[in-house]
Amino acid sequence: MLKKTLEDLHFYGRRRSRRMHNHRQTQFDAVAERFFIPAPTENDTSIDPRSFFTTEQKLDDVWLEIGFGHGEHIINQAQLNPQIGLVGIEPFINGIASAAIAIQEKSIENIRIYPDDAMQMINRFPAASFSRIFLFFPDPWPKVRHHKRRFIQTETVAMLARLLPEGGTLHLATDIPDLADWMIMHVLENPQFTWTAERQSDWTTPPQNWVTTKYQHKAIREGRSSVYLDFVKTSAADAKDITV
Numbered sequence: 001m002l003k004k005t006l007e008d009l010h011f012y013g014r015r016r017s018r019r020m021h022n023h024r025q026t027q028f029d030a031v032a033e034r035f036f037i038p039a040p041t042e043n044d045t046s047i048d049p050r051s052f053f054t055t056e057q058k059l060d061d062v063w064l065e066i067g068f069g070h071g072e073h074i075i076n077q078a079q080l081n082p083q084i085g086l087v088g089i090e091p092f093i094n095g096i097a098s099a100a101i102a103i104q105e106k107s108i109e110n111i112r113i114y115p116d117d118a119m120q121m122i123n124r125f126p127a128a129s130f131s132r133i134f135l136f137f138p139d140p141w142p143k144v145r146h147h148k149r150r151f152i153q154t155e156t157v158a159m160l161a162r163l164l165p166e167g168g169t170l171h172l173a174t175d176i177p178d179l180a181d182w183m184i185m186h187v188l189e190n191p192q193f194t195w196t197a198e199r200q201s202d203w204t205t206p207p208q209n210w211v212t213t214k215y216q217h218k219a220i221r222e223g224r225s226s227v228y229l230d231f232v233k234t235s236a237a238d239a240k241d242i243t244v
């Protein structure tokens with residue numbers, strides 16, 4: 001069901017880099033069967049992320065990570081917060097495979113994965129579905145003519161605002177100065193978001209329990225430092241359900 005939709009989407013990044021070895025494929029398949037979220041149909045206009053988990057899990061809250069790469073952060077959060085359900089969205093198959101293997105090896109139960117483009121899902125979740133949203137090191141698309149491909153846009157900021165309750169947090173990080181400016185500008189032009197004072201005064205110290213991902217290690221090797229941007233939703237204006 002998922003594979004059908006993989007090729008015909010308006011997604012600009014890499015989906016697959018190399019073939020998986022048999023053992024990796026087996027681990028991937030085991031996690032896929034248990035923890036992958038199926039592709040929505042046209043009729044799936046409202047999908048409660050809590051429905052991805054079992055009622056026995058008695059979750060306090062659900063958090064969302066968009067573009068989790070190889071899964072280092074979502075896995076760390078899942079281990080630190082067993083009472084939280086974590087929904088991860090990532091279309092890059094080899095990244096998903098790394099995450100799937102770690103999920104299996106660490107016997108993690110509180111992650112669910114949508115293995116495709118976040119844009120297919122985020123308008124389908126009801127308003128205020130997630131108390132935290134993470135978007136770390138989104139693709140920078142450095143050429144001006146490609147800026148429209150950046151994940152953070154006026155429209156996507158509004159979509160993410162809708163997904164948060166009042167007091168919910170949007171956590172961003174980047175190693176690209178121009179993208180940091182872009183993110184701050186686009187998020188703060190939405191009156192529902194406030195840049196936390198703590199983060200404004202110190203945006204170079206990673207948050208507590210931070211894990212350095214494969215991507216960030218590369219940035220460090222190449223001499224780029226990172227900034228961490230947290231925005232709290234302070235107003236519930238416009239946070240109503242929208243039609244997909």
Ligand SMILES: C[S@@+](CC[C@H](N)C(=O)[O-])C[C@H]1O[C@@H](n2cnc3c(N)ncnc32)[C@H](O)[C@@H]1O
Pocket residue numbers: 011013014066067068069070089090091092095116117118119135136137138139151213214215216
């Ligand atoms: C530069 S990587 C960073 C990965 C990870 N967040 C980290 O910090 O290591 C950006 C990731 O965003 C994913 N991505 C890009 N567009 C996306 C979209 N529309 N929906 C979900 N993920 C997306 C890419 O596949 C890629 O894995």
